[in-house]
Amino acid sequence: MRTQSRRRPPRATLAMAAAGTLLAPLLSGCWVGAGGAGSGGDAINVLMVNNPQMVELQKLTRAHFTKETGIKVNFTVLPENDVRDKISQDFANQAGQYDVATLSNYEIPIYARNGWLHEMNSYVTKDPAYDEQDVLGPMRQSLSGDDGKLYGQPFYGESSFLMYRKDVFEKKGLTMPAHPTWQQVADLAAKADGAEPGMKGICLRGLPGWGEVMAPLTTVVNTFGGTWFDKDWKARLDSPAFEKATKFYVDLVREHGESGAAQSGFAECLNNMTQGKVAMWYDATSAAGSLEAANSPVKGKVGYAPAPVDKTESSGWLYTWAWGIQNASRNPDDAWKFVSWASGKGYEELVGDKAGWSNVPAGKRASTYANADYRKEAAAFQEMTKEAIEGARPDDPGVQPRPAPGIQFVGIPEFTDLGTKVSQEISAAIAGRQSVDSALKKSQALAEKISEEYEGR
Incomplete structure (x- = not known):
């Protein structure tokens, strides 16, 4: 207690x-x-x-x-x-x-x-x-x-997993690992970029919103060893792990992601994948039903792999x-x-x-x-x-103890406001309007206000 x-x-x-x-x-x-x-x-x-x-x-x-x-x-x-x-x-x-x-x-x-x-x-x-x-x-x-x-x-x-075009991978001689790491995904995205006219390597959410860009990004943060708050409620958005994960995500979507990434959420990525504009997509497992629907242009062409990892065995959200x-x-x-x-x-x-x-x-x-x-x-x-x-672990999604449950969110009332404000900073970095360092510096200051309320509880 x-x-x-x-x-x-x-x-x-x-x-x-x-x-x-x-x-x-x-x-x-x-x-x-x-x-x-x-x-x-x-x-x-x-x-x-x-x-x-x-x-x-x-x-x-x-x-x-x-x-x-x-x-x-x-x-x-x-x-x-x-x-x-x-x-x-x-x-x-x-x-x-x-x-x-x-x-x-x-x-x-x-x-x-x-x-x-x-x-x-x-x-x-x-x-x-x-x-x-x-x-x-x-x-x-x-x-x-x-x-x-x-x-x-x-x-x-739902959880989250990686979706990819099997036919495109075969044509390019690419192989999706049974349990991909994020570095392997980045390498595959670079090789799949331009596989078909106008096709980008991967789609990742960049749209502001605690339930939009912050959902997939937070799973990347978790598996890279980062966390929003440590067990004592100290804000950790300025930690090396959080910074490494965010830079990786932002660089990947800027270099090999969909056009207009800063305005792309679940719906936009679903549209991009369905229309053959991207070779891979990391997002909700619920998307598969739409991709495999009878009227989907990519029905039967999509392969599925577990959520990519770095330091953890799994990283899918819940x-x-x-x-x-x-x-x-x-x-x-x-x-x-x-x-x-x-x-x-x-x-x-x-x-x-x-x-x-x-x-x-x-x-x-x-x-x-x-x-x-x-x-x-x-x-x-x-x-x-x-x-x-x-495989989802809502109470233990990363490499360190957490003060509140949640994989792609922090289970406290204040997270809706905090997550939304941080997402705006991250989205601005994806759009190229500021650096990741600047985005995380502002985000850390926002998170520290929550720390002040919760530390010692």
Whole structure:
């Protein structure tokens, strides 16, 4: 148990900080639709992000979950930046307007710490059909609180890996190692650069945002031996390892990366890879489904390799959209029935039957990767995805002890603001507007302000 520092913020202050700093946007989007009536009786309110798999869930709920249970589900569906804003306001105030919300493994431990979430252990122990042990270990770990209890159930999960054009590599006489290092990737990027007219060697995110450029870059920092904060909360963005990793990343994307890298995020790199503008791409495992879609120009042409490493055995990140039940929910029992249905094996089978196994919200259950139908449809990437998720180490992603969980983020409320500001400095270095040294000097000063609040805790 950590001792309290004189500079440590009181619990109420931390709760307000979480309510405020968790509002920072990741992506922009458009309004999709909202639910209506309040919860109570045989109805619950669910607030969720507007990604395609959630929209599919909304379509299937009435005809299946409501028909089977009699529980009506009122959905409010919003773009990611808006949904985070609304969730943090409702849960921080414990207003109880929404019984269930989509939260990531970044928010859930923080929300649990502040008492905003209903624990789920009491439900999973009474619901053997849900089969909690089938949920992949890193997912369970990342959705647990400081007390070891579960506070979320994953809807789908992802890690990160390296994607590359097998046909281009063959034509150039290049071989992707079974477990590539970052130096090997840099060498391959140089050789693949220009393999086809207008093709660059690799795509790496450069777009500002704690969930954009900082996600892949932080995994590089981890495996190069760096960390945002050491175990005593001392900011380490000016350490040799952090500097080496950042210079490597910036130099690689500037020399052999996509054009307009400073404005390229996940969506732009996906487009570049799909259109044959890059030979490699390091990013989320969830991208593989799009690359292997029936209408993809590169379907069957892409190979997959583990996230590149330097000093660590693995370096893939861990992310999940998960369900959290608000502590102030008027209907926690019915809320659990919805959560267990939406994250259960039966729902995956339903989606596989209705929409095809490539559309199943995977990345969370071991049984998915044993399913013959799923393995056949996702043969190109399913095993590599499972290995990446199972190899993720959210509590120990680098070479030194960490003061907070997280691989591609630091699991504290202040990281949304800190990560976003640091990302702007890194993106400016990628754009050539400043040096990496200058970017990290400014970033270290920002991180030291967080250190002052946390040191000695």
